[in-house]
Amino acid sequence: MPVTPQVAPSSNSYTVRHAVIAMLRELGMTRIFGNPGSTELPLFRDYPEDFSYELGLQEAVVVGMADGYAQATRNASFVNLHSAAGVGHAMANIFTAFKNRTPMIITAGQQARSLLQFDPFLHSRDAAELPKPYVKWSCEPARAEDVPQALARAYYIAMQEPRGPVFVSIPADDWDVPCEPITLRHVGFETRPNPQTLTALGDALDAARSPAFVVGAAVDRGQAWDAVVALAERHQARVFVAPMSGRCSFPEDHPLFAGFLPAMRERIVELLGSHDKIFALGAAAFTYHVEGAGPFIPAGSELFQLIEDPAIAAWAPVGTAAVGNIRLGVEELLARPQVTERPAPARKPAPPVPAAPAAGERMSVAYAMHTLAGARDPQSIIVEEAPSSRPTIQTYLPIFHSETFFTMCSGGLGHSMPAAVGIAMAKPEKKVIAVIGDGSAMYAIQALWSAANLRLPITFVILKNRRYAALQDFSRVFGYREGEKVEGTELPDIDFVAMAKGHGCDGVHVQDAGQLAQVLKDAIAYPRPILVEVEVA
Incomplete structure (x- = not known):
């Protein structure tokens, strides 16, 4: 299978692009997550066949996918964004990756160095400053020849605990500049406590x-x-x-x-x-x-x-x-000798089984999550982003095994839908179930297209309460009276099944609690991505 062009490293035709591709291959980073722009195109000329380009339809989706993939593989992911606008679109999930301590090399295209003095169209002024303070390190290399070494340094920093995203801005004309290959070093990423x-x-x-x-x-x-x-x-x-x-x-x-x-x-x-x-x-x-x-x-x-x-x-x-x-x-x-024996503390009581809704009423989140817990394999992976329902999810959808639950540590929305795509890419042997609130889903709904394009058998469960319930619940902390209207928190008339089908996914709507268990079992067994829209109280 052909890979990068077989160019002698000592020749003038060995370029920054060759050095970077060789480095990424050696690091096991042959998936590039991105949404391409003009300043990024030179990287992908003569693209090697052992690499894949994982397309997201919006930059926040791209970073969310790369976040999930990096967490699931325990290796840094490689992200390619477009200049200042693309980094701006991605900032919410860059913030989340920083809080998640996710190792990630984020690159962004920059206009050609010869143009930068003229304030050109689509350039990024002070590019290395743009993603701060939510990256561990950022730079725009002083010379084109320095790009491979800057990316190697970025990898070492991203992987060093505490892990996190790093950022490198790369002018478009750097990729074709001749350079020397770099030799990767062994760097210890873990430190022993005092x-x-x-x-x-x-x-x-x-x-x-x-x-x-x-x-x-x-x-x-x-x-x-x-x-x-x-x-x-x-x-x-x-x-x-x-x-x-x-x-x-x-x-x-x-x-x-x-x-x-x-x-x-x-x-x-x-x-x-x-x-x-x-x-x-x-x-x-x-x-x-x-x-x-x-x-x-x-x-x-x-x-x-x-x-x-x-x-x-x-x-x-x-x-x-x-x-x-x-x-x-x-x-x-x-490793210390055990010197004490103490009795076991009292066990936490089990929660009550949630009641089925009365005729004509919507089911509770507790009922929906209890039903999902019964339908799923305990070894399956739950990716969650439903802030208003989180306490209920924690009660009725318990997690039993390592690496089977992921959400965002930041509180920023738009992470978990694309993260589910990245996790499913990294762990094809596992079933991935994304439990997403209807408000959260709208921050990164384009992730459905990536799931469909990659034919990943993810089950997306949308808890549809038709509102930003977390804000309504939280309003009392800020002095709202019970029942007082909270502006901008109602979400009527969003059809998630239609949006799923528009992105290439199948979808099903569930309002009858009696049908939920079978619908979930069928969706979990489905060989392609599917969205289940669940009406909840």
């Missing part, structure tokens, strides 16, 4: 009367799931999920699972009130959504943290923090 701090943390856990763990997305991201389960079992610690976590990091059917913490200071303190030692693993301590008051942790308790991100450790208001790779840190704690 041994003395881990010793203090381990001593505190050994001496605890009633320890609690608070797990965040970095546990699953860092392949520490099994180690954290073992450590929780050793200490008989109740395990809570940190607020706004974008991954599942502990089996939600485990006897030690205690539930989800809300992003509210007073409620966190209340829920952790019976615990004397609190251990935040791979999680901020703590993420808040509303202003609060009072202490950050219960009186008489102590907070300890293991986090891969030194910036998060720096702003934690209280406690002792160990900074480094989560898995390595937990494995060191497990």
Whole structure:
């Protein structure tokens, strides 16, 4: 199979494009996610047959797809955007990728260097500044010959914990400039936490009367799931999920699972009130959504943290923090001798089975999610973006296995629909089910076209409540009276089945609760992408 042109590296015809393609191939990055513009076209001339171009119909969709793919493959993805306008379109999902700690090399075309002094059409002024502060590093190389080395540096930075997106602006005439090949280096991406701090943390856990763990997305991201389960079992610690976590990091059917913490200071303190030692693993301590008051942790308790991100450790208001790779840190704690035995805490009670709706009423989200939980394989992957329904989804659609739940850590909408496409590309052996609110779906609905074009058997479940329910529910925090109208939050008359068919996907509408179980079973077994529009109260 032909690949890149067989050009001797020492010849003048070995160009920046040849060097970059060779580097990406060596790094296993042969999928390029993009939506092409004029300044990007030189990269794709003589495009190698072992590469694929993954087209998204809008740049936010492109970055969302690349985010899901990178998370699922645990390797950086390569994204190609169009100058300032394309980066602007993509910024919401670049922000989410930064919060998700997703490794991603984002490139954007720039006008030819010879034109930049004339303020040309479609150029990006101060291109390296545009995506800041939501990339780990950005540059526009000083010379065309520096582009391959800049991209190699970008890869190392993106993959170094805490991982995240990086940005390189590349003028259109750089690709054909002769250059030398680069040699990729081995760079360690994980750092071991400070041994003395881990010793203090381990001593505190050994001496605890009633320890609690608070797990965040970095546990699953860092392949520490099994180690954290073992450590929780050793200490008989109740395990809570940190607020706004974008991954599942502990089996939600485990006897030690205690539930989800809300992003509210007073409620966190209340829920952790019976615990004397609190251990935040791979999680901020703590993420808040509303202003609060009072202490950050219960009186008489102590907070300890293991986090891969030194910036998060720096702003934690209280406690002792160990900074480094989560898995390595937990494995060191497990290597300590077990010195205490304590009884198991009380198990969290099971939620009540949601009732079917009365005749003529719409089904509840609880009923829909309970039905979906019964229809799906527990090993299937749930990709969620339904903020107003999240507490109900957490209750009635539990997650049991590592790498089977993804959402956004940012709160920004438009991530999960395209992320489901990227995850399905990376894990073709798994069933991917995207649970999306109707308001969220409209931020990246073009992802349906990519799913259809790639013939990915994703099941998109749209929870259609015809409103921005999260804003209506949240309005009380800002002084709205019960029943008071919240402007701009009604979403009538959106036909998602029609939009699915317009993008090349099949679709079905469900309003009768009695039909839901069979419709979901059929949709999950469907060999192509399909959208299920579910009317909920």
